[in-house]
Amino acid sequence: MYQPDDIVNMLKAAGEATRLRLIALLAEGELSVKDFTEILDQSQPRISRHLKLLADANLVSRYAEGAWAYYRLCESGPGSAFADWLKTQIDRNAQQLRQDREKLDAVRKARREEAEEFFATIAGSWDKLRSLHAPDSAVEAEILSLFDGIKVDTLLDLGTGTGRMLELLAGHYRQGIGIDSSREMLRVARSKLEAEGISNGQVRLGDIGALEDFAGAADRVVLHQVLHYFDDPGAAVSSAARCLRAEGQMIVVDFAPHEMEFLRDEQAHRRLGLSDAQMGNWAQAAGLSVASRKAIPPETEIGLTVCLWVLEHAETTGQHA
Ligand SMILES: C[S@@+](CC[C@H](N)C(=O)[O-])C[C@H]1O[C@@H](n2cnc3c(N)ncnc32)[C@H](O)[C@@H]1O
The missing domain is CATH 3.40.50.150 (Vaccinia Virus protein VP39)
Structure with missing residues (x-):
């Protein structure tokens, strides 16, 4: 059972087109701010602001790692049930979300190729x-x-x-x-x-x-x-x-x-x-x-x-x- 204020905060946080895209992407797994900027083609401060709102509403959790920050959907705590519910309700095949996912795949593929190149060079x-x-x-x-x-x-x-x-x-x-x-x-x-x-x-x-x-x-x-x-x-x-x-x-x-x-x-x-x-x-x-x-x-x-x-x-x- 949620407090009314918490519900308002969660709905406000999720009730915005870009932030819903971020939530849909996080349903695919853990992502860094850099991933989001590359996929959404938006500036880092903009993305960070959206992510902060989602984190303040307990929908996502943040993990700082050196100069980078990683985000994932909350799996425990007050917002996790709502985040889980959202995950199941979003139509993954909606055009925008499909395009985002394709970009995510492309970003990951490029990184994998970079790593493969690295291992090819240092194998010996x-x-x-x-x-x-x-x-x-x-x-x-x-x-x-x-x-x-x-x-x-x-x-x-x-x-x-x-x-x-x-x-x-x-x-x-x-x-x-x-x-x-x-x-x-x-x-x-x-x-x-x-x-x-x-x-x-x-x-x-x-x-x-x-x-x-x-x-x-x-x-x-x-x-x-x-x-x-x-x-x-x-x-x-x-x-x-x-x-x-x-x-x-x-x-x-x-x-x-x-x-x-x-x-x-x-x-x-x-x-x-x-x-x-x-x-x-x-x-x-x-x-x-x-x-x-x-x-x-x-x-x-x-x-x-x-x-x-x-x-x-x-x-x-x-x-x-
Ligand atoms: C640092 S090496 C470690 C190798 C070995 N376990 C060791 O400790 O000597 C990491 C290895 O993971 C492999 N690797 C990275 N991503 C992979 C993936 N998605 N599937 C299979 N292998 C992967 C790399 O090609 C690389 O050979």
């Missing part, structure tokens, strides 16, 4: 580049400890890159499948797996956003240093979650929030690390919960903290509690 040196900012050996020891005495049937390594996780965990799966959208990274991965004689690990070209072939197939899914390349990491978590068996676990390894803005330009990062609160929200939206979380501090001055989250289906975590 990725294994060295990875440890530039991450305490690699400590992180790998932590990952291995999650497999202590365990051999799973099927492991999916999403965004496998040069296949390091398939290599590290080769003794802990019967069948390991690495998926990646970069042919160049996969080329390096294939020759590495072959050179190491890892016959139970294989890699395939694929998109983390389209994993239908692997629905319910994996005992463990690994996303190692991948999510910060996504505009909307939550969508990737949801897609990955659909690959898990009922008792399966997802292991997400990524940077904690940081302020190294240059990584966006120089290394195709989209997000400056991931927070525990975000991971909790993304897990919840994917029907999972965070079973454990560990932070591994940097080893060098230019290093970053790396976090390791284990996600499970919400009921499984309940059983362990």
Whole structure:
């Protein structure tokens, strides 16, 4: 039940053509102010003003990340039910909204291509580049400890890159499948797996956003240093979650929030690390919960903290509690 003032505020906020377009776009996932300015072709101050009104009415939530701000429709709190209702009532095929969505797809495609170009260029040196900012050996020891005495049937390594996780965990799966959208990274991965004689690990070209072939197939899914390349990491978590068996676990390894803005330009990062609160929200939206979380501090001055989250289906975590 809402207070009359709150209803008036929510209706006023949503009752304007541009703001309704913003809400319809946010129904597609998390977006930055920059995304909105590119899609709507309106100035940043204008877009920010509209978003502020929506945030003040509790319809959207804001997450500041370095110089950027990301927005999503509220999933809890006073405005979430109204935002949810709006989402189901808007005709996605109305001409303007369809055009907005097409622009969103184009913006995302251009970014994906930029990232693919980046990975094509650095494929040969990725294994060295990875440890530039991450305490690699400590992180790998932590990952291995999650497999202590365990051999799973099927492991999916999403965004496998040069296949390091398939290599590290080769003794802990019967069948390991690495998926990646970069042919160049996969080329390096294939020759590495072959050179190491890892016959139970294989890699395939694929998109983390389209994993239908692997629905319910994996005992463990690994996303190692991948999510910060996504505009909307939550969508990737949801897609990955659909690959898990009922008792399966997802292991997400990524940077904690940081302020190294240059990584966006120089290394195709989209997000400056991931927070525990975000991971909790993304897990919840994917029907999972965070079973454990560990932070591994940097080893060098230019290093970053790396976090390791284990996600499970919400009921499984309940059983362990
Ligand atoms: C930083 S690398 C990490 C590779 C590997 N997990 C590791 O830690 O060495 C990120 C990888 O994610 C892949 N990637 C990014 N977006 C993807 C997508 N939508 N679908 C599949 N792979 C993707 C990139 O091609 C890249 O190889």
